[in-house]
Amino acid sequence: MNKLKSIFVMPFMGIDAFIGLYGLYQLIAHGPSLAYIGVVMATMPFAVFVLVVTMVSPRPRTSSRLPLVTILTLGGLGCSLIGFMLGEYASPMPLVLALFGATGFMLYNYWYSSFGRTDSTQLQLDAPLPNFVLQDINGNNFPSTSLFGKPTVLLFFRGNWCPLCMAQISEIADGYKALADRGAQVALVSPQSHENTVKLASRSDVPFLFLTDPGNKAAKQLGIAMDDGIPLGITGYDSETVMPTVIITSANGRIIFLDQTDNYRVRPEPSTFIEALDAATGPKSTTGPKSYAEAS
Numbered sequence: 001m002n003k004l005k006s007i008f009v010m011p012f013m014g015i016d017a018f019i020g021l022y023g024l025y026q027l028i029a030h031g032p033s034l035a036y037i038g039v040v041m042a043t044m045p046f047a048v049f050v051l052v053v054t055m056v057s058p059r060p061r062t063s064s065r066l067p068l069v070t071i072l073t074l075g076g077l078g079c080s081l082i083g084f085m086l087g088e089y090a091s092p093m094p095l096v097l098a099l100f101g102a103t104g105f106m107l108y109n110y111w112y113s114s115f116g117r118t119d120s121t122q123l124q125l126d127a128p129l130p131n132f133v134l135q136d137i138n139g140n141n142f143p144s145t146s147l148f149g150k151p152t153v154l155l156f157f158r159g160n161w162c163p164l165c166m167a168q169i170s171e172i173a174d175g176y177k178a179l180a181d182r183g184a185q186v187a188l189v190s191p192q193s194h195e196n197t198v199k200l201a202s203r204s205d206v207p208f209l210f211l212t213d214p215g216n217k218a219a220k221q222l223g224i225a226m227d228d229g230i231p232l233g234i235t236g237y238d239s240e241t242v243m244p245t246v247i248i249t250s251a252n253g254r255i256i257f258l259d260q261t262d263n264y265r266v267r268p269e270p271s272t273f274i275e276a277l278d279a280a281t282g283p284k285s286t287t288g289p290k291s292y293a294e295a296s
Contacts, residue, residue, distance in 0.1 A: 002228040005112050010233040012104045013050055019097050020044035026094075035083030035094035041076025043101035045069045046108070053163065060168035061267040066109055077102040113263050115243050120223030120260065123245075129154075129253045132218035134211040137201055139194055142211055144218075147249065151184040151256075151281065153273055154247040156213075156224060158264075159192040160200055161234045165244065168267050173206040175270055182277045183251075185209060191216040191225075191242055216240050224260070248276050256280040 023039035030036075049069050053059055080098035083089070122130055129144055136142040147154070155172070157165040172179075172186060179186060187209040190197060194212050201210040219225035219242040229241035246268055248257035257276035259268040 001116075002226060006228050006230060006239070007232050009108065009112055010231045012108065013047070016043050016101055016104055017047040017050075019101055020047050023094075023097065033083055033088045033094075034079045034086065035088045035098075036080075038076040038078065038080030038083060038098045039094050039101070041079060042073050042098040042105075043076070045072040045076075046101070046105045055163075058163050058167040058170075060164055060171050061269075062265045064113075064263050064266050069105070070109065073102050073105045113265055115226065115262050115264070117224075117243055117260065117262050119258075122221065122223045123247065123255065123258055123260070125255055125258060127255055129247065129249050129255055130222060132221050134189060134213055134218055135194060136212075137198060137210045145253070147185070147187060147209075148253045149251055151182065151251055151277055152249045153179060153184055153186045154189065154249065155186065156189045156219060156242045156245040156247075158229065158241045158244060159190050159237055160196050161192075161230070161237060162264075164265060164267065165190075168244075169200075169204075169208075172270055172273075173204065173208070176206050178274055179277070182274070182281070184248075184273075184277055187211055189213050189218070189242075191219060191240060192237055196236070213242070216242060246273075248273060250280055 020040055020043035023036045023043065026036040027033070027040065046069055049066065053062060077098045080095045084092060084095040088094075129147070132144045134142040134144070153172070155169070157169065160166065169188060176186065186206075188200075189211045191213045194214075197210050197212045201208075204210075213219055216225045216238075222245075224243050224245045226241050226243050228239050229243075230237050230239050244261055244264060244267060246257070246259040247255060250256050256279075257273070259272075261267060
């Protein structure tokens with residue numbers, strides 16, 4: 001199933017945007033019609049959404065089912081259907097194009113976006129963090145026990161290629177002081193190549209622990225690996241990745257917070273990290289920022 005998802009998403013995004021532009025051309029060249037207004041409505045909202053969240057204004061999370069885009073898309077399909085029933089065009093092409101856009105979007109929204117995951121049995125609240133080995137920024141082995149001694153926010157992310165992952169890391173960096181004032185460290189883990197991890201570290205001025213999971217071994221051990229998770233067209237990465245996961249551990253290595261999202265567009269607010277740390281150990285500072293809003 002993951003293989004089908006990886007093949008589906010990038011071609012659909014490209015074709016959807018092309019159809020939307022074609023619909024706009026038809027409206028400009030031949031004047032308004034319900035049929036092609038529907039084509040534009042059934043395709044362009046999703047194309048604009050992708051453009052905004054990945055390039056114009058990257059963000060770490062969206063709503064789970066994108067209600068506004070859904071309403072516009074299905075409304076567009078309805079417009080094209082009415083236009084077809086009114087006989088605006090002898091050809092059913094506008095209706096077919098609108099149907100393609102609406103069907104593809106619904107597949108993206110309800111099928112592609114969800115992992116279909118179940119919570120890992122290897123990760124349990126109030127249980128010790130399992131032992132596993134990663135690779136540090138210098139290419140040396142980094143056992144999970146090296147995280148002990150400080151509370152740790154452990155973020156497993158898909159890779160530099162994932163815009164939402166990069167936005168999530170940026171968001172954590174913006175409020176890093178609130179975590180540091182509680183004595184916490186942040187470890188970023190990805191199965192991407194060591195070279196890509198080094199590139200990410202070079203762009204950061206925050207003292208994160210940048211770690212690589214060679215062969216996705218730790219993710220497999222923890223039950224959070226994802227086969228064939230890299231979309232078709234993304235180069236420089238293996239096909240296997242990890243499902244976004246946040247683990248917060250206490251200084252003695254016990255798990256005090258878990259987020260195992262089932263939707264790649266839904267990520268925890270960083271304020272929940274602060275709440276988890278404060279609930280487990282109490283605030284570390286009375287003068288520093290008490291929240292991400294104050295820290296950023």
